[in-house]
Amino acid sequence: MKFCVINLGCKVNKVESDSLTSTLLSHGYTQSELPDAELVIVNTCTVTGEAEKKTRKVTRQALARAPQAHVVVTGCAAAINADEFTQMDKRISVIDKLQLFELLNKPNNTFLFGEGFRTRVGVKVQDGCNNACTYCIVHVARGKAKSIPAQQILDECISLAQMGVKEIVLTGINLGSYRDVTFCDGESLSLAQLLQLLLEQTKDIHLEDEPPVRFRVSSIEPKDIDDDFIELLATSQGRICRHLHLPLQSGSSKVLKEMARPYDAAYFSQLVSRLYQAVPSLSLSTDIIVGFPGETEEDFQETCAMASACQFSKIHVFPYSKREGTPAAKRLDQVDAHIKTHRAATLRNLAEKLRCEDYRKRVGGSEWVLAEERCVGTTESYHEVLLPDTIACGSLVYLPLNEVRCLDEQDA
């Protein structure tokens, strides 16, 4: 049977979609383009109103472009509003993602990113979230936090390293809440302890002239970064990439409180100072929501000031969108659409300036760069760069950054 998996949304979704693909391939299914597909799986996202709109659009396109196909809709948007999809067409089934894996008979958290090169692999170590940010529907869609047993993760990462994978990205909805209470008697294993074990158990699995596999932490909540984690990051010599995605959401303590984020602006900026002090070459990316209900111009200016002070290398800017069923959606003080658009544009301009500054600061130094496809690589600091075509795909090479250029900028 020919199949096509369409992914929308976050890195966890990406890992799961890739895992669905590898499961289907392992059962003898053939991957195809939409028009030939007999089975289409749409892995949906509901993180913003825009994401949900795109999910519906993509599902309709799948129905139209694959007229013979059965379309399975799974993931967060389907969990929140199954009827919306089942009513679209009788060829659609909505299936919970866990049930889908069970149906397909083989849960497998691993897949190779890119185009089949064994270079950069996502491993899901955690799912769900116990927080309740007032704008977020993901914690409802995904349920309470749960962690994959450490032994299972160790086994998977060891076998990936043995296959020649050079970078493993640990993913989760709330990765920093990782706890394995079953690993050793009576004591729970934290994310830092899991990383320590991963470093130790993979350090000797590499060819003589190659470095061992490195690990990247996909996203971590500010409150989950503790001294153990910072120390490990500082001492791992890049085996844990010195890049963190640390969601700020707002630089205003008033707005953070209304979002039910468990920190204020002072906490965040002190954490960033501690991180830079311990790891001077650290690259920090973030998520910021603009136009949260009640956000004033002054609040927004505090966010811009915080973004500059934190020297983020990348900012994902999200204009606030209402998610039905969340406390923030019920507020009467919604911000006008044109103000949100204006603030988003202002912040994106600032983000671009900060990104260029971060890269310029690095030129003159060297970094391990993962060659992910022909002529394109990813630095430890998470900048995409153009590589000489003499570098083989899949290699991890130590390069002076003045010899490579940022992929999407002409003058860095």
Ligand code: SF4
């Ligand atoms: S930390 Fe907040 S935004 Fe992130 S998944 Fe949990 S509730 Fe949602």
